[in-house]
Amino acid sequence: MSTCQPTPHVTSDPTGFQRATMPKLQITSDDKEADIQVKMAKCKWHKALREEATWLEAERLKRKRSEAKRHEQEQLEAERRKQEWMEAEHWEQETQAQQKMGDPKGKVWCELPKGVELESKEVGAKAGKKRALEDATSLRVGEKKKVT
Numbered sequence: 813m814s815t816c817q818p819t820p821h822v823t824s825d826p827t828g829f830q831r832a833t834m835p836k837l838q839i840t841s842d843d844k845e846a847d848i849q850v851k852m853a854k855c856k857w858h859k860a861l862r863e864e865a866t867w868l869e870a871e872r873l874k875r876k877r878s879e880a881k882r883h884e885q886e887q888l889e890a891e892r893r894k895q896e897w898m899e900a901e902h903w904e905q906e907t908q909a910q911q912k913m914g915d916p917k918g919k920v921w922c923e924l925p926k927g928v929e930l931e932s933k934e935v936g937a938k939a940g941k942k943r944a945l946e947d948a949t950s951l952r953v954g955e956k957k958k959v960t
Contacts, residue, residue, distance in 0.1 A: 924930065
């Protein structure tokens, strides 16, 4: 069995894979390198401008849609209010026409159909005992109505 251990290979050869720091090994001159950096900075700046313009346009469209939606809701609300007003006006005219035709002023009488009577029931703790029936439409609980 052979034992082979890698030994660190230290080269003093400047033509290897070391960073080219020597002027004769540089691919571009310092001026060209600076030009490349300037071009890259300009590209980044233009990219940032395009992204900002895109973002601003998206925000503008979002505001425009929001404004259009709000405007549409306002129009629908105005239409609804107008419809309610027209219905109220119609009912008011209808009521005035009925009053002019001889109906009692301010009172509207309801008549039950023939064969239908107002339902009354026994109310209270003594329900079931013989006594006068109380009107189910009474405003006050326990109010007794005389039977005639």
